[in-house]
Amino acid sequence: MKMPAARHLAFAALADQTRRDILNLLRRGPRTSGQIADAFHSSWPTISRHLGVLRHAGLVVAERQGQEIYYELNTSVFQDVVRHLMELMKPVARSRPGRARRRRPRQQEA
Amino acid sequence: MLVAALVAFTLPAAAAVIYASLRPLWTAPGGAEPGGLRQTYRAIARRVVIFVLALQMLIVLNLFGAGWLRPIAPRAVVMIFGLLLAAIGNALPRTRPNHLFGIRTARTLDDRQLWIRLHRTAGYVAVIAGAVIALAAAFLSKDGIAWVVAVSALGGGAILAAVYVAGLPALEATPDARARRRRAIALWSLRVLLAAMFFYFGLTKFPGGPRRMWVRLFDAIGFGQWFRIFTGLVEAGGGLLLLVPRGVMPGVALLCAAMIGALLVHVFVVGVGPATVAVVILLALLIGVALASRSRTS
Numbered sequence: 001m002k003m004p005a006a007r008h009l010a011f012a013a014l015a016d017q018t019r020r021d022i023l024n025l026l027r028r029g030p031r032t033s034g035q036i037a038d039a040f041h042s043s044w045p046t047i048s049r050h051l052g053v054l055r056h057a058g059l060v061v062a063e064r065q066g067q068e069i070y071y072e073l074n075t076s077v078f079q080d081v082v083r084h085l086m087e088l089m090k091p092v093a094r095s096r097p098g099r100a101r102r103r104r105p106r107q108q109e110a
Numbered sequence: 111m112l113v114a115a116l117v118a119f120t121l122p123a124a125a126a127v128i129y130a131s132l133r134p135l136w137t138a139p140g141g142a143e144p145g146g147l148r149q150t151y152r153a154i155a156r157r158v159v160i161f162v163l164a165l166q167m168l169i170v171l172n173l174f175g176a177g178w179l180r181p182i183a184p185r186a187v188v189m190i191f192g193l194l195l196a197a198i199g200n201a202l203p204r205t206r207p208n209h210l211f212g213i214r215t216a217r218t219l220d221d222r223q224l225w226i227r228l229h230r231t232a233g234y235v236a237v238i239a240g241a242v243i244a245l246a247a248a249f250l251s252k253d254g255i256a257w258v259v260a261v262s263a264l265g266g267g268a269i270l271a272a273v274y275v276a277g278l279p280a281l282e283a284t285p286d287a288r289a290r291r292r293r294a295i296a297l298w299s300l301r302v303l304l305a306a307m308f309f310y311f312g313l314t315k316f317p318g319g320p321r322r323m324w325v326r327l328f329d330a331i332g333f334g335q336w337f338r339i340f341t342g343l344v345e346a347g348g349g350l351l352l353l354v355p356r357g358v359m360p361g362v363a364l365l366c367a368a369m370i371g372a373l374l375v376h377v378f379v380v381g382v383g384p385a386t387v388a389v390v391i392l393l394a395l396l397i398g399v400a401l402a403s404r405s406r407t408s
Contacts (some may be wrong), residue, residue, distance in 0.1 A: 058145020077200045
């Protein structure tokens with residue numbers, strides 16, 4: 001009974017570039033909300049709102065470890081495939097600035 | 111009729127008893143959030159229940175005389191199994207260390223990140239293997255299905271074993287280390303898969319008897335039946351050598367020799383056919399393993 005709603009939420013959550021980028025970041029392992037916010041140029045409240053949407057859709061789960069709350073990737077295989085397809089289908093023009101923006105902080109991190 | 115009814119309802123009754131007795135074991139602290147462990151567990155349990163019900167329907171229909179079903183029933187069972195595998199695999203990346211299901215070893219229960227990585231891989235492997243098995247069951251011959259199921263199981267097992275053995279890669283490792291680890295996993299998967307295949311090929315050559323395929327083939331080659339046993343030993347032994355770190359090169363050499371021999375037999379004795387392609391692919395994979403192993407040790 002809950003399933004249709006949850007599935008609907010997952011699609012809605014995946015239909016946003018920043019949220020897909022967050023999921024992509026979490027593929028490398030859990031991150032705190034602070035670490036996630038650092039990787040993006042959006043404001044902290046924006047990232048926090050995105051994380052809320054992802055959590056509500058069940059695409060990430062929050063795991064408390066000591067003082068910190070870590071966000072873990074929680075997508076199913078199917079949701080991963082949908083995310084990849086959305087990345088492939090998105091308009092090229094819009095993807096370029098977004099990509100340039102998020103590549104740089106990641107390289108500094110490594 | 112009584113026996114039929116007994117057969118028909120043993121499976122769901124047993125499944126129901128097992129499900130009911132395992133239920134109270136389930137305690138998931140904090141797993142109740144959206145997409146949390148509790149939801150994932152319920153989704154997987156529901157899929158298994160549907161699988162058992164579908165099998166049950168097949169059995170009941172068969173018992174109570176649906177004649178059209180009899181020839182396709184074996185296919186249907188394999189197909190339903192493939193779909194179950196894919197359906198469970200889809201949910202595996204969402205599991206977390208727990209006391210009920212998953213790949214539970216001391217290490218995965220202890221190391222949450224290892225568990226997550228292993229089950230994400232396992233999910234992809236199971237979805238792909240399940241889809242391949244379901245498609246094979248729909249379209250291939252009986253022998254084809256058996257082959258596809260065996261190769262999917264071996265390949266999937268090899269990949270998972272490699273991810274597990276490659277073990278505790280630090281998440282903050284450099285991209286270079288990550289690439290090296292990925293190569294090591296690929297190489298180990300290939301070695302385990304090839305080892306299992308050649309070990310199996312070797313074993314199939316041992317049984318004698320004038321009607322066996324290998325006996326007739328080695329008659330056609332004309333060196334005598336000792337050569338069949340010899341080839342079987344080379345293949346089984348070479349397969350085992352692939353699993354030993356020091357044994358890769360000798361193993362590859364032995365198996366390459368066997369495959370070149372097989373190629374000659376194909377060209378000069380039995381004639382080139384689809385099986386020749388398989389021999390060439392195996393030869394290429396062996397050479398690939400040799401090259402990858404050499405560059406890794408030097």
